[in-house]
Amino acid sequence: MSPYAAPLRDIRFVLDTLLEHRSLALPQYQDLSPDVIDAVLEEAGRVAGDVWAPLNQDGDRHGCRLEGGEVLTPPGFAEAYRAFVEGGWNGIGSDPEHGGQGLPEVVASAVQEMWQGANMALALCPLLTAGAVEALAQHGDEALKARYLKKLVSGEWTGTMNLTEPQAGSDLSVVRTRAVPDGAHYRLHGQKIFITWGEHDCAENIVHLVLARLPDAAEGNQGISLFLVPKRLVDAQGRLGERNDVNCVSLEHKLGIHGSPTCMLGFGERDGAIGYLVGEPGRGLAHMFTMMNAARHKVGIQGIGVAERAYQQALAYARERVQGRVPKSRGGGSATLIEHYDVRRMLLSMRARLEALRALALLSASEMDIARHAESTEARERAQQRVDLYTPIVKAFSTDQAVDIASLAVQVHGGMGYIEETGVAQHLRDARIAPIYEGTNGIQALDLVTRKLQRDRGAALNSVLDEVAACAASLADDPELAAWGRVLRDGVDDTRRALEVVLERAADAEKGHDALQALATPMLDLVGHVLCAWQMGRAALRARAALQDGHEDTAFYRAKLASAEFVLCHWLPRGRAQLAAIEAAPALFDAPL
Known part of the structure; x- marks a missing residue:
């Protein structure tokens, strides 16, 4: 299978x-x-x-x-x-x-x-x-689109993004790579590090999108422009020419993703790497964020995919590994790992969280479709507001959870999980980069509280919370699911209270920035738990209806109800506990370290 x-x-x-x-x-x-x-x-x-x-x-x-x-x-x-x-x-x-x-x-x-x-x-x-x-x-x-886009879309040529330099990580305002005008193109000089798939043997050309500064550029973010720099030059008819002046200087030795070449690239070691301006001068960072925002959602999906693979491997191992005995109350005899309730707890935690994370990520993707293609401007704008809200949550919350799920997969294996031959440790090592990619998860949390929640004073989040509250009410109307509805409603109340704290702290002209930094990650964690619980509340309602209608796939829907119960009653309370951290005074972080 x-x-x-x-x-x-x-x-x-x-x-x-x-x-x-x-x-x-x-x-x-x-x-x-x-x-x-x-x-x-x-x-x-x-x-x-x-x-x-x-x-x-x-x-x-x-x-x-x-x-x-x-x-x-x-x-x-x-x-x-x-x-x-x-x-x-x-x-x-x-x-x-x-x-x-x-x-x-x-x-x-x-x-x-x-x-x-x-x-x-x-x-x-x-x-x-x-x-x-x-x-x-x-x-x-x-x-540029005529020359490069079709080959990139087909995958015959591959693409990269080149932001990071030795002195410029999350702070891109200090990028030093230079782009000097030379007729119809530019010549780039500089070095970029941590370039994923920056050089490889899988495609005949690589198209690098590179942040660099023009000679008269201002300091800071406003002086950064975006350039297209091909590995091999391409003529007007799309034919490949000579190798450009861009080279792989070294490969990084990493914790995981060993099969992915992470490169240090040198631009302009000879006469300068030929590049072409993309968009407007000085707008490079804004243009690159088009690429980064698309990648952030995909990195969230990436975390879910790796965690799913780790879960499947742990589940298979737990079904075949014999350890211990079944309690006499359940018949006695030798037991496989999956018959022990603590192991079942871990496996159910993995599966339930994955289902919740997947549902939220795909909901966000469907909002992207509406934002791009809905007929009315109002529908497109509303959907885009939700995409903007969901993106940092999908990226950060999914990848943080993915690392924990992959770690649990190692735990289910016991000592064999710590042995590389079983392969399960690879999922943990691979997953660990995802919370760092495309803006660390702390940066995603800051994006949520300082941009997304500030610009409309929480209007988009409150609109979503109205839907979560409606789901909680529907659960409460079903006697079998009423307790789950109450827990979800309490999660909504906690999130609204947390939003009030965010807006109050942001209004402090002197200490607002530091206060928001102190509560950003707990806030994202709380919102992530509540939105995922919402998805599982919706799933529970659909699963219950299917079972009542006599749907033949009873095993799937019973399992879905079990996942929903775990998320709402065992996992959501952990997220709700973040409210206390959000309400706590941020002065602690001034303490000496």
Whole structure:
């Protein structure tokens, strides 16, 4: 059985039942049907399970090698990537005008989880390319789009984002890479570090999107521009030419994702790397955020995919590993791990959280579809407000939970989990980068409280909380689910109170910034728990109705009710505890360290 059989069933539940395929109601997708979407998911699961997944552990062991300036990826990676490209998977969510298949973002996100769960190191390559496509499509001029976009959409060429420098990590205002005008193009000089898939042997060209400064640029963020720098130059007819002056200086040695080449790139070691301005001068950081925001949602999906793979491996191990005995009250005799209630607690915690995180991430993706394609301006604007609100939560909350879920998978294995041969430790090592990628999770929390909640004084969040409260009321109307409804309603009340604290602290002209930093992460954690509990409350209502209607898939719906009960009664209280931390005075953080 494919390792994607279990999540495929749950993905279908989210798309069919929770979201009711609402993206397909948009004019853009009127020719699609649920059956077509189902076929796409099925085939993606097959390719991910049969082609990509078997390379995951070998890729971790072999890693990448830098030889003579060329990066060699692990055995089988180039062939697996070519199969991915030839199957048309790279462009499933891209505009047909640029050679994409034009499927809804919610479908592309569901498929993205499969690639990430199958082989995160390899899946990072198309993840970065998708961001490059988005940035170039929105900000590139017609000549650049004509020359590069179709090859990027198809995946024949891959893309990167080049932000970080040795002195410029999260603070990009101190970027030093220079771009000097030279006729119709620019020549770039500088160094970039931590460039994911910055050099490799899986595609014939790599398109780098690079932040750099023009000679007369102002200091700080306002002086940064965005440039397209190809590995190999491309003429007006799209033919590949000579190698550009950009080279892989070294490969980083990392905790995980060993099959993903993370490069230090040198630009302009000879005459200068030829690059082309993307968008407006001095607007590079704003343009790059088009790429980063798209990537942030995908990194949240990435965390879910890796954690799902870890859960499946832990579940399989617990079913076969014999340890201890069953209590006499349950019949006695030798026991597999899964018969011990503490192990069952861990496994249920993993599964329930994954279902909640998946539902929230796909809800966010469906809002992206509405924001892009709804007929009315009002509907598009409302959906975009929700996308903006959900993005830092999906990115940060999902990846933090993914690390914990992967850690629990090691725990279920016991001592065997700490042995590399079982492969489960790789998921923990791989997952650990996701809370750091695309702006650390602390930065995501600051984005939530200092931008998203401040700009409308919590109006978007309160609008969502109104829907959560309505779900809580529906649960309360069912005698069997009433206790869950009360817990969810209390979560709404806690979040509204926390929002009041955020707005009060922000109003302090002297200490507001520091106060918000102190409570940002607890606030994101609280909101993440409540929104995930909302999704499982909705799932519980649908599962209960299906069972009452005599639906034949009783095992799935009973399991869904168990997941909902765990999230609402065992997990949500942990999130609600963050309110006390949010209300606490921030003076503690002035203490000496």
